[in-house]
Amino acid sequence: MSLDVEIKDLSLSIGGTRILTDVNLRVPQGSFVTLLGPSGSGKSTTLNVLAGFLTPDRGQVLFGGQDVKDLPPGARQLGIVFQNYAIFPHMTVGENVRFPLVAQRIGTDHGKRVADMLELVKLGGFEKRRASTLSGGQLQRVALARALAARPQVLLLDEPLSALDKQLREAMQSELKAIQREVGVTTISVTHDQAEALSMSDLVVVMNGGRVEQAGTAEEMYCRPGTEFLARFLGEVNLLPVAPDGSCRPLDVRATDATGRLLVIRPEDLRIGRTDGPGFDATVTDVQFQGGTLRLEVSVPDSPLPLVVRSSYAGYGSVPRTGEKVRLSHDFSFLHFVDPAA
Structure with missing residues (x-):
C-alpha cells in the first residue's frame, strides 16, 4: 500500500537563512514525482524534511492525511535510496537487503522477501555476493531492493542515478520507472538531470529560491512554462519579445494580445x-x-x-x-x- 503525500505552507530556516518559503505540494498516491531545480533551490532540503531529517519552522507534512512532521524517520514507513547508496561493503548482497527487515523486526521469513526483492531488481542469485565486488549499477539495484524490502508506503530517492555513467543511467531510468509501477509505491525523487526528470516522472516539480516555481506533467512544464525562469531553466529556448504592434520578428506572426510578453520557441x-x-x-x-x-x-x-x-x-x-x-x-x-x- 502507498500513501499520498502533501506539503502545506512549509517554511524552514537554517542558521538564520531562509531555505524554504511557503512550499505547497501534493503527490498523488502511487505516482512518481521529481523535484528539480538549480543548486540551492531547496529540492534536497524538501526531501530531507519529508524524510524527517529536518524539522520545518512551520507548515505540515501529511502522509495519507496524517501530519508526520514530528515523527522520527523510522516511524514514517519510508524507503530511502541515498545518493551514495550507503551499502554496507562488509556484508553480502542478501545481508544488505535483509538489514531493514531485521532492524525493524518485520516478519520472520526474510529469505523469501530478500529473494523476491533481488528478482525484482534483476539480481536474482546474488545473495551471497559481497557488496564490495559489485559494479555501480549493481549497487544501485541493491540499494533499491533494500529500500523496498520493508514494504514502505513512500519511497524517497536522492539523486539515485547520478553516480552512473550516461549509458547505464539512461538504461536504469526505464528500469527504475518500471519497478516503481510494478510495486506501486508513492515515489519522490530529487535530481539535477532534466532529461531524467522529464522521462521518468508523472509530475515534475521545479523549485527556485526555496519555492515551487511550477508543477505539472513533463509536457506541460516543457511546452507551457509559466515563467521566464522555467522556460530558460528547462532545456534550451529562444525567447522573442513581442513588440507593441504585436509583431515578433523575425517570425511572421501577429500577437496583439501578447504585447510586451515573450514568445517561447524551442x-x-x-x-x-x-x-x-x-x-x-x-x-x-x-x-x-x-x-x-x-x-x-x-x-x-x-x-x-x-x-x-x-x-x-x-x-x-x-x-x-x-x-x-x-x-x-x-x-x-x-x-x-x-x-x-x-
Missing part, C-alpha cells in the same frame, strides 16, 4: 527548409554535430541575439557549415507566451 520548433521556401533567412554561426541531431546557432537580421535550432540529422544529407545561409520556418499552430522576469 530549438526543435524551428525547421530548416529550402532556401526558396517559406520562412526567413538566417546565417549559421555555430554548428554542433551530435549524432542523431544537429544543433545550430544562427544570426538573423531582425534579431539582436542568435537563435538556437535543433534538427534531426536523418535525411538532411550534410552538416551546414559556419557562414552558410539557411531558410528557417516555424509552425504557428501552437504559440506560447510568458511574461518577462521582473
Whole structure:
C-alpha cells in the first residue's frame, strides 16, 4: 500500500537563512514525482524534511492525511535510496537487503522477501555476493531492493542515478520507472538531470529560491512554462519579445494580445527548409554535430541575439557549415507566451 503525500505552507530556516518559503505540494498516491531545480533551490532540503531529517519552522507534512512532521524517520514507513547508496561493503548482497527487515523486526521469513526483492531488481542469485565486488549499477539495484524490502508506503530517492555513467543511467531510468509501477509505491525523487526528470516522472516539480516555481506533467512544464525562469531553466529556448504592434520578428506572426510578453520557441520548433521556401533567412554561426541531431546557432537580421535550432540529422544529407545561409520556418499552430522576469 502507498500513501499520498502533501506539503502545506512549509517554511524552514537554517542558521538564520531562509531555505524554504511557503512550499505547497501534493503527490498523488502511487505516482512518481521529481523535484528539480538549480543548486540551492531547496529540492534536497524538501526531501530531507519529508524524510524527517529536518524539522520545518512551520507548515505540515501529511502522509495519507496524517501530519508526520514530528515523527522520527523510522516511524514514517519510508524507503530511502541515498545518493551514495550507503551499502554496507562488509556484508553480502542478501545481508544488505535483509538489514531493514531485521532492524525493524518485520516478519520472520526474510529469505523469501530478500529473494523476491533481488528478482525484482534483476539480481536474482546474488545473495551471497559481497557488496564490495559489485559494479555501480549493481549497487544501485541493491540499494533499491533494500529500500523496498520493508514494504514502505513512500519511497524517497536522492539523486539515485547520478553516480552512473550516461549509458547505464539512461538504461536504469526505464528500469527504475518500471519497478516503481510494478510495486506501486508513492515515489519522490530529487535530481539535477532534466532529461531524467522529464522521462521518468508523472509530475515534475521545479523549485527556485526555496519555492515551487511550477508543477505539472513533463509536457506541460516543457511546452507551457509559466515563467521566464522555467522556460530558460528547462532545456534550451529562444525567447522573442513581442513588440507593441504585436509583431515578433523575425517570425511572421501577429500577437496583439501578447504585447510586451515573450514568445517561447524551442530549438526543435524551428525547421530548416529550402532556401526558396517559406520562412526567413538566417546565417549559421555555430554548428554542433551530435549524432542523431544537429544543433545550430544562427544570426538573423531582425534579431539582436542568435537563435538556437535543433534538427534531426536523418535525411538532411550534410552538416551546414559556419557562414552558410539557411531558410528557417516555424509552425504557428501552437504559440506560447510568458511574461518577462521582473
